[in-house]
Amino acid sequence: MLNWSLEQQQIGAAVMWELWRFRNELVWNNKRSSPDAVIVTARRLIDDWRISVASKEVGKFSSPLPKTLKWTKPDFGKLKLNVDASFMPSTGTFGAGWIL
Numbered sequence: 563m564l565n566w567s568l569e570q571q572q573i574g575a576a577v578m579w580e581l582w583r584f585r586n587e588l589v590w591n592n593k594r595s596s597p598d599a600v601i602v603t604a605r606r607l608i609d610d611w612r613i614s615v616a617s618k619e620v621g622k623f624s625s626p627l628p629k630t631l632k633w634t635k636p637d638f639g640k641l642k643l644n645v646d647a648s649f650m651p652s653t654g655t656f657g658a659g660w661i662l
Contacts, residue, residue, distance in 0.1 A: 568654050572611075575649050575656045576604035582645060 566574065580600045587593040636642035647658040 568651070571654060571656050572608050572649065573604065575647055575658070576607045577601065578658055579647060580604040580607065 577600060580603050583603075584595050584600055587595065633644070641662060643660055643662050645658070645660040647656065649656040
């Protein structure tokens with residue numbers, strides 16, 4: 563991945579994000595989707611991000627975000643997986659991580 567172009571890195575990060583989102587839909591809502599849907603939504607995510615950056619609307623959302631986000635422990639007998647990802651256009655690098 564270190565030798566990937568900027569576009570390949572963006573696609574890689576978006577596909578990983580969408581795979582995770584679609585996995586959650588299957589696990590929690592029993593909703594199945596086609597592999598093509600992952601790629602289509604990843605492309606849409608990248609396109610929306612590029613439009614947002616181009617219009618300098620980064621950080622503006624249609625609904626307000628909560629002022630404080632606080633981690634909550636899972637119910638007894640359940641596991642919780644926390645994930646995060648970031649992309650740095652200035653260096654062309656991205657990273658992702660998770661903790662169980």
